[in-house]
Every structure is written in C-alpha cells, then in structure tokens.
Amino acid sequence: MKLSCIILDDEPLAQEQVEAYISECEELVLIGKASSMQALERLLKVHQADILFLDIKFRGGDISQIGRLNIKDYIIIVITAYSHKHxxxxxxxxxxxxxxKPFSLERFKESLNKVISLKAVK
Incomplete structure (x- = not known):
C-alpha cells in the first residue's frame, strides 16, 4: 500500500530532509511540497493525500490554521524545531x-510505522 504525502514547511532544508526520508520509504510517495497554508490548500484541491507533514510555523501562519482543513481526512505528523515546552x-x-528537528531516518521510520498501522486499521 502506497501512502501519498505532502510536506508543509517554509524551510527549504527541512523540506529537503523530509523529502529525502520519504524517498527512503517504499510505502510513501511525495505528491507535493508547500511553504504556506494557501499553497497547501491549493495542493489538496488537486491531489488526495494520506499523510501531511506539517511544521508548527510556516510562511504567513502557524499550525492553528489547520482547522481550515477537514483534518479527519489526513494522518498528520507535526515536524518542529520547537522543544516540548514551546x-x-x-x-x-x-x-x-x-x-x-533534527530527526534521524530511524525516528522518521518509527513515526511512519505508527501511522501505517493506524491507516491499516481504518
């Protein structure tokens, strides 16, 4: 089963890291990258995604705007440089x-294994 993914992060290096990790996982296919909520919304109008990798803060906003999406349609993995206390x-x-951030490929795959098992239950 292939799971389609979109990355929302306004840091090009962070996008590249997640993209590289996605390419290491045969279960995933990257269908788009966005650096703002508006760009993410445009992508989701064209593509159906299973997993959204979302940064806490991005160009023009933050993750509190995610309520504009029908979030029950997606598995959401938050990526952040903030510490727990922030x-x-x-x-x-x-x-x-x-x-x-920064997270290892092993930690990425651990997260992926969690969500794949959740997707299989649906």
Whole structure:
C-alpha cells in the first residue's frame, strides 16, 4: 500500500530532509511540497493525500490554521524545531506523532510505522 504525502514547511532544508526520508520509504510517495497554508490548500484541491507533514510555523501562519482543513481526512505528523515546552500554546490533539528537528531516518521510520498501522486499521 502506497501512502501519498505532502510536506508543509517554509524551510527549504527541512523540506529537503523530509523529502529525502520519504524517498527512503517504499510505502510513501511525495505528491507535493508547500511553504504556506494557501499553497497547501491549493495542493489538496488537486491531489488526495494520506499523510501531511506539517511544521508548527510556516510562511504567513502557524499550525492553528489547520482547522481550515477537514483534518479527519489526513494522518498528520507535526515536524518542529520547537522543544516540548514551546508547544504548550498549540492544540496538537489531531497530530498522530511529532518529529523534533533534527530527526534521524530511524525516528522518521518509527513515526511512519505508527501511522501505517493506524491507516491499516481504518
């Protein structure tokens, strides 16, 4: 089963890291990258995604804007450079996992294994 992914991060190096990790996982296919909520919304109008890798803060906004999407349609993995203590102001109950930058390929795959098992249950 292939899972389609979109990355939302306004840092090109962070996008490249996640893209490289996605390419290492045969279960994943990257269908797009965005650096703003508006760009993500445009991608989702054209492509159906299974997994969204979302940074906490991005160009023109932050993850609190995710409510504009029908989030139950997606598995959301948050990626962030913030520490745990800086996340208290955000409601991240919708996130299936959080990856703290910089994260290893092993940690990425661990997160992926969690969400693949969740997708299989649906």
């Amino acid at each position: 996340l208290t102001g955000y409601n991240l109950n919708f996130a299936r996992d959080i990856l703290f």
